Every structure is written in structure tokens, then in C-alpha cells.
Amino acid sequence: MNKERLVNSFLEMIKIYSPSKKEGEYAKYLVEELKKIGMEIYLDKGYEVYGGDAPTIIGKLKGNIEGEGVTLAAHMDVVEPCNNINYIVENGIIKTDGTTTLGGDDKGGIASIIESLKVIKENNISHEDIFVVFTPCEEAGMLGAKNVNWNLVPGNMKPAKDMIVVDNAGRAGIIAHTAPAKYGFTIKIKGKKAHAGIEPEKGINAILLAGKVISKLKVGRIDELTTSNLCKIESNFPSNVVSDSCIFEGEVRSHSEEKILSILNEYKESCEEVIKECGGEYSIDFECSYPTLKPIDDLKFAKKFAEIYEEMGIKSELKVIGGGSDSNIFAKEGYNSIIIGVGMYNVHTVDERLEIEDLYKTTEAIIKYISK
Numbered sequence: 001m002n003k004e005r006l007v008n009s010f011l012e013m014i015k016i017y018s019p020s021k022k023e024g025e026y027a028k029y030l031v032e033e034l035k036k037i038g039m040e041i042y043l044d045k046g047y048e049v050y051g052g053d054a055p056t057i058i059g060k061l062k063g064n065i066e067g068e069g070v071t072l073a074a075h076m077d078v079v080e081p082c083n084n085i086n087y088i089v090e091n092g093i094i095k096t097d098g099t100t101t102l103g104g105d106d107k108g109g110i111a112s113i114i115e116s117l118k119v120i121k122e123n124n125i126s127h128e129d130i131f132v133v134f135t136p137c138e139e140a141g142m143l144g145a146k147n148v149n150w151n152l153v154p155g156n157m158k159p160a161k162d163m164i165v166v167d168n169a170g171r172a173g174i175i176a177h178t179a180p181a182k183y184g185f186t187i188k189i190k191g192k193k194a195h196a197g198i199e200p201e202k203g204i205n206a207i208l209l210a211g212k213v214i215s216k217l218k219v220g221r222i223d224e225l226t227t228s229n230l231c232k233i234e235s236n237f238p239s240n241v242v243s244d245s246c247i248f249e250g251e252v253r254s255h256s257e258e259k260i261l262s263i264l265n266e267y268k269e270s271c272e273e274v275i276k277e278c279g280g281e282y283s284i285d286f287e288c289s290y291p292t293l294k295p296i297d298d299l300k301f302a303k304k305f306a307e308i309y310e311e312m313g314i315k316s317e318l319k320v321i322g323g324g325s326d327s328n329i330f331a332k333e334g335y336n337s338i339i340i341g342v343g344m345y346n347v348h349t350v351d352e353r354l355e356i357e358d359l360y361k362t363t364e365a366i367i368k369y370i371s372k
């Protein structure tokens, strides 16, 4: 690996402004980089659906030996504020001046992937098919991954199912393989309006009903694998009106979708009980934001990658994580992902930093994995 080139290419990348939905310029830069390496390119136009300006980039470096191949994936968008990044390199760390995020999430991952490909190509190392998938809009509800039109991807450009996603916070050696599903829900309570001073008994106060429902809900940590949160409540009437509408929202996540559905069913029952007792009406809507991520090979892929770290003298750690990512979305298409650490810390904040030594280690591990 060319360490200097790796760091320089990372620094070059973070200078390109690429917040969610505006990764267009960065995508062009990456397409050029991949072409220089000699990769075939397919660009998915999912961004047209949600008003972005950057394609999901699928690249392929044809293998010179047979095999299932591997996919290297990362996302192109960076959490705001991320314009005019003034980086500081000191004591083995890359950070900002404290006014912006760094973009180590996930340009650290992308820089690592690009360097790995260059090393493979320049040294004529034998390898199976290597695919890259660079998505836009991961940080904004995984819109890029969700809107890939897989039916249009030509057969020879369909990425390999084993996918190394270089997008985990924390040190090199971390290998996440399991992440929860998430459902969002909205509960609408309808009461009945009345004059609050003259004839309140004729009204049914929706805020009061919502309060009664909420007091019955399990919220917070539900069990080891399941959490729930309330995040919004809305009702706005003059003080002399018995309010007839109250809407509240939240999410439930779990490593078992069955468990999520049973929690949501309990929520429904709580609504029913309150409405039965107090009158009024309710509705509950919920929607899967993303499904669970689970290994489909008994952790074979994750363990194989862990072995490489161990060979390098780096402590490996198989991990279950609490957040969703592109990998959850790709799991629906049968992709078997591991999400590996690349030395990024305090992501999504202006205190974000990238540990250069971890960037090297992760890149080295990827190179070792894809060299056959």
C-alpha cells in the first residue's frame, strides 16, 4: 500500500462538498478514479426518485481467477456541516478546525477501497471479480440504496453477494454482522371539539386520550434486542377549545421483526382500551424503515475476515450493532454484509476524527482479503 497516496487521496476527497442529495461532484470524481483503475462502471439513477444528483456507482474489476468474488461498499454523502472543511493532521489523527464534520464517515471507507484497488491492479495481484458499490444518501434514510433499480443492472455488473462495507465507527478489527430492523409509527387520536369553558362535558379531549395511551406504552429499552422511542407529539388549539386531535410518532427497533410487530400490536391494544373507556377514535400506521441485517452463512464470511486481522496481529471483534445502514437494505437483495471499522470516531459531529493508523490497517486487511 502507498500510505502517502492513501492519506492524500482522503484529503482530496474531503475537500469535495458532498452532503446527502448533493453528491454529484464527488460521484464524478469517483467515476474517474475507478476508470483510471480500469473498472467497468454502471450508474444507477435511483436519485431521480428522491431528487438527488448522484448515482449509485457500481464498478467491476474483472477477476483473473474464478470465484464468487467480493463487493466493497461505502457511502458518498457526509453529514452537515461539511462545506469548506479545514482539516488538521497531527499526531496520527486527521480532524477539522471544529466548524465542520470531517467526512471520515464515509470517505475514510472510500479512500481505503480505492487504495486497495490500486494496489491490486499495480502489482498484478491475482483476484476474483471485485465489485464496488458507492451509494449516495445513506445518511438520509438510505435513499440511495433503497432506490437502486436492480432490474436494470446488467447481469455481468451484478455485485458479488459477499459485501465488505467499510463504514463502521471505531478501530480496525471491528466486524459488525448483525443490525436491527426499524419501524416508524404514527398514532392519531381523534376526540370531539367543544367550548372548554361553557360545555367541556360535550367534548372529548384528544390530548388527554393521547396521554392515557402513552402512559400504557412500553418505551425505551424493551429487552436486550428491542428498543422503542417516542419523538414527536402534535396538537395545537386555543385554550377555550377542547382539542379534538392529537398525533404522536416514534420508532421501534429490534433484531426480530416479529418482536417489533408484537410491540406495535400492543400499542394498538392500548389505543383500543383507552378509546373503549373514554370515547373518541384512533388510527395507527406503521412502516418498515429497514429490515434486519443478519449473516446468512453462519458467520463464515465474518470469521474469514476476522482471521485476516488476527494474522496481522490485530484483535478482531465480531459485533452486533444498534443502527441500520445500507447493509440492511442490501440484505433484502440477498447480500451478505460485514461492516468493518476504519478508524473513524465521533462521527456526525464537528469533533469527528480519523485515526490514520487504523485507516492503514483496514486497507491492508482488505488487500489481503481480495488477494488470492
Ligand SMILES: [Zn+2]
Residues within 6 Å of the ligand: 075, 105, 106, 138, 167
Ligand atoms: Zn457512514
